């Protein structure tokens with residue numbers, strides 16, 4: 001079951017026009033929301049970021065938060081599995097002609113689906129993952145969760161072709177994020193996270209990690225992180241809603257720290273799991 005423009009239907013029956021601006025221009029925004037035991041994790045935060053992305057591309061939100069919550073609940077209930085990832089996207093709809101400027105009357109296309117959410121395989125957590133680096137050649141509104149992801153796809157493919165899991169991006173000598181994740185650094189016992197700006201997506205998981213660092217008294221700094229600091233890090237992590245937090249143990253074929261998942265990662269992973277459990281429990 002998927003949701004498309006007011007209706008629930010099997011995915012095989014869902015059709016979108018070739019004149020849709022999402023198809024023609026990548027003119028849309030999206031969210032990926034993790035669902036644990038059929039309950040959305042950090043829904044309010046995801047909906048807030050969705051609103052910011054919509055504002056950023058000047059597209060009216062087709063639904064109130066309460067309506068989104070109901071729609072998400074219905075799509076989640078329709079799937080068998082308890083842990084899911086809900087994907088939702090809103091495009092600027094169709095026009096009669098292909099025209100860069102906005103249509104005079106905008107009827108957004110609203111699409112939502114839910115897929116099984118599998119945690120990363122345990123060996124990725126136990127042995128760590130490898131990454132490559134690349135120059136961040138994306139546009140200057142990386143804070144918007146836009147469906148225009150061509151640059152991200154090309155960058156992620158570089159990792160895949162090098163047998164790696166992620167591409168770490170640097171812009172003008174500073175860390176921005178991963179091709180589809182945020183990146184954290186541990187150096188001299190301090191957790192470093194880049195400042196939120198137009199150069200990276202403000203990850204929902206990024207916020208959880210920083211909240212946990214604060215709650216557990218882990219020294220941390222949110223500031224511009226230089227490429228040299230990343231290359232000299234004792235630990236490197238990637239975070240996202242679908243991967244939670246994973247240790248990067250090799251960057252460009254060189255070991256990060258001692259080449260094994262670090263001690264601070266181990267702590268953070270434990271805190272994250274506990275936090276997830278407690279939130280789900282409380283809301284249940």
Ligand code: PDD
Pocket residue numbers: 032152177178179180181182200201202203204205206239240241242
């Ligand atoms: N991507 N930065 C980028 C470029 C991303 O694509 C993502 C997540 C993140 C992490 O954000 P969050 O913690 O809110 O998931 C950072 C999603 C999962 C995706 O595109 O599938």
